[in-house]
Amino acid sequence: MTAPTAGSTTATAQRLLADLPPSPAVWCEGLRKRYGRRTAVDGVSFTVGRGEVLGLLGPNGAGKTSVIKMLLGLVRPDAGEVLLLGRPARDPQSRARVGYLPELFRYQPWLSAAEVLTLHVRLSGAAVPASEQRDVLGLVGLGERAGDRVGGFSKGMQQRLGLAVALVARPELVVLDEPTSALDPLGRVDVRDLVLSLKERGVAVLLNSHLIGEVERVCDRVVILDRGRVAAAGTLAELLGSRELRLRLDGVDARAEARLAATGRLTRSGNWFTVTLAEDEESAVPALVADLVALGVGVHAVEPGRISLEERLLAVLREGSGAPS
């Protein structure tokens, strides 16, 4: 390191600025929207960090799509503020690095798949060479159909095209509203892999999906909406809390049962024993199994399990519907 000179002051300042944590991909606060007398969204706030995958869950009519449309300037909020990638959402340029797959997706039927991508690249203002656009079509499995008119595409193929549209302009934030609604099981796996590869590249993803399993596999954090409000939010670990361990054993005597009970709350049904583990106690599993074997217990199966997101979601929604709103 050389001693700082007058000339390097600017460089230092720039480095300091660059070292600042980047503004979140999405920041919204107090979003509110009424349609006539019905309040669709009522004070929703959340943040999606850079490179983070956030899942938006909730029953039909919870306001998920309305929230997404307000983030993207498609619906005017009655109140609340939105920042996209550090810019106020009122400024269209805030969406320059945002890709979006709408729930109701449809693309110009008289254009070819490649032409739809070119159109979106031009509208986004990015300079993406044709070869890169073709690669994106290949990524969603439409490489062979680049020159075909969209009008002849099946619903599933149009949704794949929609994914390509969302990805083509080198986004830093991708918003996917029910991205697998028209896809077969293979397509769903593709979408999951796609989201994971986006996460690897540091692209933030906001995922709205009914498929809880999908959300559970790819999301870092989850926001649960119910009747226009945030009913629960947090990382998966925070939301799901405790994990459990299921074991199929025989020859369990009192000592073995005491050993099991020492690890966590124990329940038994026939040969199956279920031990509830605290959050950071997974490391206790090998020792427990070794001890059980040493005690002469026959260990047939050891299955780690956790309270599923589905169970947690249902619990949150039932709690919510019990309380007066």
Add this chain to the structure above:
Amino acid sequence: MSAVRTVLTLAGLTLREAARRKVLRSLAVLTVLLLALSAWGFSRLDAEFGGLTSGEARLAASTVLNLVMFGFSLIAALGTAFLAGPTLSGEVESGTALAMLARPVRRSTVLVGKWLGLVAFGGAFVTLAGLAQFVVVQVTVGYWPPQPVTGLALLAAQTAVLLTLGLLLSTVISPMASGVVAVGLFGATWIAGVVGGIGDALGNEGVARVGAVSRMLLPTDGLWRGAMNAFQDPSLLTQFAPELGGSPFFSEAPLTVTYLGWAVLWVVVVLGLAGLAFSRRDL
């Protein structure tokens, strides 16, 4: 800079839509049909009424030319109004607009781009079909309109006025309805113009005012009358003016600059309203 690019991109997209959605093909078929029919008609006109004086022949050619040009303006009106409707509300209804408007573009810019594409399409159609018709009339009866450029420009302006109205309507009502309403208003203004013309001929001010007021509310009929004036033989005015007053295919005076200014202002205001309505809409 980026706004200009967006406008041009959308204008190009609209033209491509017109070309690929068979609008162009059906327009071309209709136009060729009308051209062929008019060629046949004009040649019969010459054959059957060989004994007409040159003045009468000019009157006949000029009136029939205006009649045929009205046919073209009707085709252009129908074509652009039914293109302008689906282009906005249809895209909003189907969801096509969602992905596009989530790009870094202003909605008003998108609207202006679509408008420009439609104006280019309507203008090009009117110019090409009109020129072809002039050639047909020249070949069959030897008549060439006195101010072809002005006339075609006014016809193109009439198309632009109607499609601007179609765009405004399509920001607030459904695609089909906006086309129907735009064409309906176009027809109503034309009829009001004819009624006003009869009023003029009869010297009835109240009836004449119907035409004048409707021409201010929707400038299509006023521009059409200006176009007719540019197509017809100027000597007719002095020779046959009394007999022709009130004929829907005869125009007594060219347009005033004030009226042209009003038409331009009308388009700007209606397009502005359309932009405002579209920007405030929840998609």
